[in-house]
Amino acid sequence: MITAFVLVHADADRIPETAQAIADLEGVSEVYSCAGDVDLVAVVRVREHEQLADVIAGGLSKVGGVRSTTTHIAFRSYSSRDDASAFAVGLD
Incomplete structure (x- = not known):
């Protein structure tokens, strides 16, 4: 899974509507x-790099109220959570 963080500059008077329209796009989690x-940070999760262009350039950037975007692609995920313990619930 490829994760990208898209920083969005939006029209100030349309932020809630713009955020919802972006959230409704396939690939935006x-x-x-x-x-x-x-103004907004969108988390995009796709299976292939080529899909980033479809979601971001082909969709998100064209949403009404979006003035500009900057995309950052994640390399690795780090967490302080103990995910293994979540799967052990009820196994005692």
């Missing part, structure tokens, strides 16, 4: 509104 240099 989450959208966060946030404070700071960008």
Whole structure:
């Protein structure tokens, strides 16, 4: 699974509608509104790199209210959670 974080600059008066339209796109797993240099952060998860172009350039960038985007592709995932313990629930 390929994960990309898309930083979105949006029209200030359309942020909620823009966020929902982005969240409705296939391949977008989450959208966060946030404070700071960008208005929204979208998490895109696809199986193949070629799908990134379809989701981001072909869909997300064309959503009404999106002014510009910057994409960061994740290499590895790190977590402090103990995922193995979640699978051991009920095995005692």
